[in-house]
Amino acid sequence: MRHRQTIAVLALVGWFVALYLGLHALGIGGELKCGTGGCDTVQTSRWAVLFGIPVAFYGVAGYTAILAVTLVGLQPAWLSRRGPSLLVAALGTGGALFSGWLTYLELFVIHAICRWCVASAVIIAAIWIVSLLGLRRRGDVGRGDVGPLPHIPTSPRI
Amino acid sequence: MNRFYMMLGVLTLALGAMLVYLLRSNPSAPRAATQAPATVVDDGFRGNTLGSDSARVEIVEYVDFECPICASFAVVQMPTIKEQLIATGRVRWRFRDFPLSIHKYSRYAAHAAQCAGEQGKFLEMQDQLFYNHGWALTGKNPTGLFRDLAKAAGADVARYDACMASGRFASRIEFSVQEGLQRNVNGTPTFFVNGTELRSSRLPTSDDFKRLVDSLPARRK
Numbered sequence: 344m345r346h347r348q349t350i351a352v353l354a355l356v357g358w359f360v361a362l363y364l365g366l367h368a369l370g371i372g373g374e375l376k377c378g379t380g381g382c383d384t385v386q387t388s389r390w391a392v393l394f395g396i397p398v399a400f401y402g403v404a405g406y407t408a409i410l411a412v413t414l415v416g417l418q419p420a421w422l423s424r425r426g427p428s429l430l431v432a433a434l435g436t437g438g439a440l441f442s443g444w445l446t447y448l449e450l451f452v453i454h455a456i457c458r459w460c461v462a463s464a465v466i467i468a469a470i471w472i473v474s475l476l477g478l479r480r481r482g483d484v485g486r487g488d489v490g491p492l493p494h495i496p497t498s499p500r501i
Numbered sequence: 502m503n504r505f506y507m508m509l510g511v512l513t514l515a516l517g518a519m520l521v522y523l524l525r526s527n528p529s530a531p532r533a534a535t536q537a538p539a540t541v542v543d544d545g546f547r548g549n550t551l552g553s554d555s556a557r558v559e560i561v562e563y564v565d566f567e568c569p570i571c572a573s574f575a576v577v578q579m580p581t582i583k584e585q586l587i588a589t590g591r592v593r594w595r596f597r598d599f600p601l602s603i604h605k606y607s608r609y610a611a612h613a614a615q616c617a618g619e620q621g622k623f624l625e626m627q628d629q630l631f632y633n634h635g636w637a638l639t640g641k642n643p644t645g646l647f648r649d650l651a652k653a654a655g656a657d658v659a660r661y662d663a664c665m666a667s668g669r670f671a672s673r674i675e676f677s678v679q680e681g682l683q684r685n686v687n688g689t690p691t692f693f694v695n696g697t698e699l700r701s702s703r704l705p706t707s708d709d710f711k712r713l714v715d716s717l718p719a720r721r722k
Contacts, residue, residue, distance in 0.1 A: 348505050355509065359516040363523060376523055417505075455603065 346477030347416050350431055350470050354410040357466040361402030364459050368397035375459065385457040390448050398445065402463055405438045409470060428477045435471035442467045534612040534668045537675045546673050549623040551583070552593035558695055558714050560592055563599035563681045565689040566610035566630050567637045570704055574690055575631040581707035586714055596627070598677040599689050606636070606643050611674045613647040616664035617656045625654035 367375050368386060375382040385391065391398055409431055416427025442464040449456050548561070564571050586592040598615075600607035610630050617626030629650035630636075636643045644665075651661040664670070684693070692699040694713060699705060705713075 351509060352512065355512060356516065359520055363520055366524060371524060 344417065344422060346473050347413050347427070347431075349473050350435075350477070351410060351413040351417065353466050353470045353473070354406045354413060357463055357470070358403060358406035358410060360459055360463045360466065361399050361406055364399035364457075364463075365397055365403050368392075368399055375457075382457040382459060385449055385453055385455050385460060388448075388453045388455075390445070390453065401441070402438075405434065405441075405467075409434050409438070425478075428474065431470075432474040432478050435467065435474040438467040439471040534665050534671060535606070535609045536671070537608070537678070538668070538671045540672070541675045541679060542672045543676055544673055546676075548595045548597045548677070549618055549627075550593055550595045551624060552587040553590040554593065556587075556590055556593040558586075558592045558717055559595060560710070561595045561597055561693040563597050563677075563686045563689055563691040564611075565599055565601045565604060565607050566614065566627075567604035567607035568601065568689045569634070569637065571690045572631045572634040572637070574704060575627070576634075578705075578707045578710075582710055585707065585711055591714055592710075596623075597681060598674045599681045599686055599691070600674065600678065601689060604637075608671075608674060609643070610647065612665060612668065612670055613651060613661075615670035615673060616661050617651050617654050619664060619669075620656045620660060622651075622654045622656045626651060626656065629654045 364375075364386070368391065375386065393401065412427050412430050412434065415421055416424070416431070421427055445460060446464050449460060566572075582592070582594070587594055598611040600611050614623055614626045614630060617623055630647075633646075633650060636646050647665075648658060648661065652658050681691070684698070690704075692705065695717070699713070701709070
C-alpha cells in the first residue's frame, strides 16, 4: 500500500509540473520560471511538439493515467491485487523511457536544459523505481491472482 | 487511509495555488520585441556605426547581445580597438544584429538597443548590456533591468517603453539576421573586414585587428 501511496503523491506532483509546461505551450502565463534560461529554448525547439501536440500534454496524460490506476489500486477491493501494480510499472517504464529520450535530446541535440523537464524526468524515474519495488514486494506478488487465502479451520478448544 | 486522502487533497490545493502563482507572477516580455516578425521589411537601415565615415577600413560585426564571447570582446578588446583604430580615424565599426535562436532574450536585447538607438543612445545602451551581462546568465525576464539600463544609457524611459511595447524594430533586426545568413554567418561574433569575412580559429584580439588594419593599405586602396 505504501508503494501505491508514494506513487500517487509523485504522480500528482508530476501532473502539476506537466500541466504548467503544457499551459505555457498554449501561451498561458508568460515566461517560464526557469533559472537556467533553457526552458524556452527547449519549449520552442522542434522537439517540443510531437504529432501536433505539445510534449507536456503527453506528460499530463501519462501522470493522469498513473494517478488514476494508483487510486483505483488503493481501493480496498484492489489492494491485494497485482494488476494495478503491473499496470503502473508498465506506465512508469514507458514514461521513464520517453522522459529519458527527452532528456537525451535536451543534453545532446537542443543543448539546453529545462529545469521543469528535469523535475518531471526525476519524478517519473522515481515512480518507475517505486513501482518496480512494489512489484518485488512479497506481499504484492501473486496474491491477487490466486484469490483470498483459504480458510483453515482451527481445532475446537477442549 | 483517510489521512492519506486528506493529505493528497491538501497537496492538490497547495500545488494548485503554486501553479496559479507561477502563471500570474511572471509577466512576459512584449512578444512584439522578442519574436521575429512574420514579414520582414527593409527600412534601409544598415547598422549603427562607430568611427569616421571617411575611414578606409570598415569592420562589420554581427553581434548577439546574450552571447558571452560578444560581451567579452566588447568589454576586453573593444576599448583598445576604439582607442587605437576608431578614434584615430582608421576604422569604422558597424554593428549588425544577429540574435541566435538558442538565446532567450537576445532578440529582446537587440530591440532594447535599437529603441535606445532611436534616441541616439545605441552605443551607450550596447555598453550597458555588455558591461552588465549578468542578465544573460540568470534566465530571468530582463524587462525591468533593460528599462533601468536604458535609463542609465540616457534614454527617455517613456519613449523607450513605448518603443519596446510596439516592437517597432523587430523587422529591422530580422532583416539583419537574414542578411547575416546570406553572408553565411553562423555564430557570433562574426567580423567582416572591408566585406571579407575574418576567419580565425580563436576570438581575434585588438592586436590582431591592428595588425590586420596595418596590412590593409598595402593590399587595398
